Amino acid sequence: MHDTIFTKENNLVDFTFDAQVADVFDDMVKRSVPGYQSMIEMISLSIKTYGQDNTNYYDLGASTGTTSIALGINNPHSNNQIIALDNSPDMVKKCQQNLTGKIDNIDVVCGDILDIKFENASIIVLNLTLQFITPSNRQTLINKIYKGLNTNGALIVSEKIHFDNKKKQKQITKLHLDFKRANGYSELEIANKRQSIENVLITDSKQTHFKRFNTAGFKNSICHFQCLNFASFLAVK
Ligand SMILES: Nc1ncnc2c1ncn2[C@@H]1O[C@H](C[S@+](CC[C@H]([NH3+])C(=O)[O-])CC(=O)[O-])[C@@H](O)[C@H]1O
Numbered sequence: 001m002h003d004t005i006f007t008k009e010n011n012l013v014d015f016t017f018d019a020q021v022a023d024v025f026d027d028m029v030k031r032s033v034p035g036y037q038s039m040i041e042m043i044s045l046s047i048k049t050y051g052q053d054n055t056n057y058y059d060l061g062a063s064t065g066t067t068s069i070a071l072g073i074n075n076p077h078s079n080n081q082i083i084a085l086d087n088s089p090d091m092v093k094k095c096q097q098n099l100t101g102k103i104d105n106i107d108v109v110c111g112d113i114l115d116i117k118f119e120n121a122s123i124i125v126l127n128l129t130l131q132f133i134t135p136s137n138r139q140t141l142i143n144k145i146y147k148g149l150n151t152n153g154a155l156i157v158s159e160k161i162h163f164d165n166k167k168k169q170k171q172i173t174k175l176h177l178d179f180k181r182a183n184g185y186s187e188l189e190i191a192n193k194r195q196s197i198e199n200v201l202i203t204d205s206k207q208t209h210f211k212r213f214n215t216a217g218f219k220n221s222i223c224h225f226q227c228l229n230f231a232s233f234l235a236v237k
């Protein structure tokens with residue numbers, strides 16, 4: 001379904017993952033996040049090296065299930081359970097619909113990332129989800145993920161990032177806006193959405209991400225993919 005959520009004058013409400021967003025999410029994310037498809041391809045590639053037989057894979061903030069489905073289809077290991085977690089009931093419903101008849105080793109769970117326990121995990125994915133977690137909770141979450149991962153297991157995090165350098169930040173923001181324009185979003189839609197996500201999607205710099213991984217115990221983290229102001233990190237235990 002085509003995303004027309006922000007075509008009307010903004011009613012100034014904060015962005016939420018409700019039924020209206022769930023219905024258009026796949027179109028919205030492709031038209032808003034440069035490199036979205038490649039991000040997911042890179043996650044699929046990583047499970048070959050870091051996935052382990054007889055372990056769990058967690059997809060945290062699974063939304064409509066695109067990443068979980070990619071994990072399920074491309075998994076070369078055996079006896080894995082994929083846990084697709086999201087705290088939006090509308091997203092969980094969509095995710096369940098999308099999975100029907102496709103992959104049988106995925107459990108779709110409605111719950112908060114901050115409340116669940118990770119067990120016997122070889123792959124944990126936060127694809128564009130950490131940016132929606134209250135910043136003061138982020139280190140605690142990454143610490144918990146580190147504890148739940150098996151040795152040689154991997155955490156993959158994709159995020160919108162910012163640059164501390166004002167000039168670089170301005171340059172990359174302009175290119176991101178051009179990406180949205182090229183994908184058919186009007187100036188009004190772009191401005192409305194910017195306002196709506198302002199207090200909801202809070203970016204970190206690359207340095208902040210690396211520091212957080214390091215503090216949690218990941219001694220080896222890299223940025224394995226970047227497209228404009230969206231980057232993916234791979235942290236191995
Ligand atoms: N505390 C939380 N607990 C659980 N879920 C949460 C929480 N906070 C936010 N979410 C969920 O995180 C998802 C973020 S979207 C992920 C895309 C997907 N990973 C993809 O690969 O297509 C990214 C975006 O909208 O830019 C939403 O579905 C929220 O409900």
Ligand SMILES: O=C(O)C(=O)Cc1ccccc1
Nearest residue numbers: 028029032033160193197201
């Ligand atoms: O950062 C932005 O400008 C976005 O539009 C990213 C985004 C994509 C999908 C849902 C919410 C935010």
